[in-house]
Amino acid sequence: MEKIKTKINKNRVIFYLSAKIYPLEAIYGAAYVFLDRAYLFLNNRSGEKITVFLKGKNKLSGKQLEDLKGGFLNELLNYAFRIKLSKDSRKLRELIVGQALISAYGNEDTVQENEIGYENDPLGIAMSWEDKYGVKPKKAEKGKK
Amino acid sequence: MEIKFDKKIYSLKAIKSATQAYRGLADFDFKQKGAYVQVELKNINKDIKEIIKDEFCNYVLFSMKL
Numbered sequence: 659m660e661k662i663k664t665k666i667n668k669n670r671v672i673f674y675l676s677a678k679i680y681p682l683e684a685i686y687g688a689a690y691v692f693l694d695r696a697y698l699f700l701n702n703r704s705g706e707k708i709t710v711f712l713k714g715k716n717k718l719s720g721k722q723l724e725d726l727k728g729g730f731l732n733e734l735l736n737y738a739f740r741i742k743l744s745k746d747s748r749k750l751r752e753l754i755v756g757q758a759l760i761s762a763y764g765n766e767d768t769v770q771e772n773e774i775g776y777e778n779d780p781l782g783i784a785m786s787w788e789d790k791y792g793v794k795p796k797k798a799e800k801g802k803k
Numbered sequence: 804m805e806i807k808f809d810k811k812i813y814s815l816k817a818i819k820s821a822t823q824a825y826r827g828l829a830d831f832d833f834k835q836k837g838a839y840v841q842v843e844l845k846n847i848n849k850d851i852k853e854i855i856k857d858e859f860c861n862y863v864l865f866s867m868k869l
Contacts, residue, residue, distance in 0.1 A: 682812070689864055697857035698864055702809045713857060 670713035687737035817866035
């Protein structure tokens with residue numbers, strides 16, 4: 659396993675990442691996560707390698723700086739994997755969304771149902787009781803002979 | 804104080820946005836020099852002289868997301 663070259667000085671840890679292995683988007687993602695914990699600076703002098711400067715917001719020991727770097731690399735791996743998964747499953751996602759849209763727009767029953775207005779009333783629901791069954795004869799009033 | 808931002812990593816838009824946000828704390832001037840954008844900070848507020856460079860760099864990185 660190739661060890662990542664690291665320098666520790668002035669409360670900061672400096673290390674180099676291969677731009678071929680880690681996409682820039684993944685480096686940004688990991689960096690955003692660490693913005694509240696450390697000061698970050700990125701550089702790309704050689705073109706293939708990206709230099710990461712991680713500086714503690716408070717005074718940190720060498721071990722703590724190493725831990726900070728380890729945390730950053732873990733987060734970087736997490737983002738790199740997410741990006742890879744997202745790329746790999748892109749076609750499948752597009753297919754699922756496409757099918758969902760087609761089934762939503764292409765259902766003829768739904769369209770027909772929507773075309774029938776309430777004013778058409780094919781089942782004869784919108785009719786008063788009197789219209790449907792006629793007026794009931796009034797009962798004879800009590801006490802009348 | 805000078806900071807050199809690599810154009811491949813930092814966008815000019817993000818640098819400008821950070822400059823706008825920090826303009827009350829120092830005077831900013833930036834030039835494009837080859838692969839870098841060089842930001843010069845002058846008349847820095849005394850209270851934040853120690854941290855403004857690091858905080859500004861973090862803010863530029865944050866602005867990349869916007």
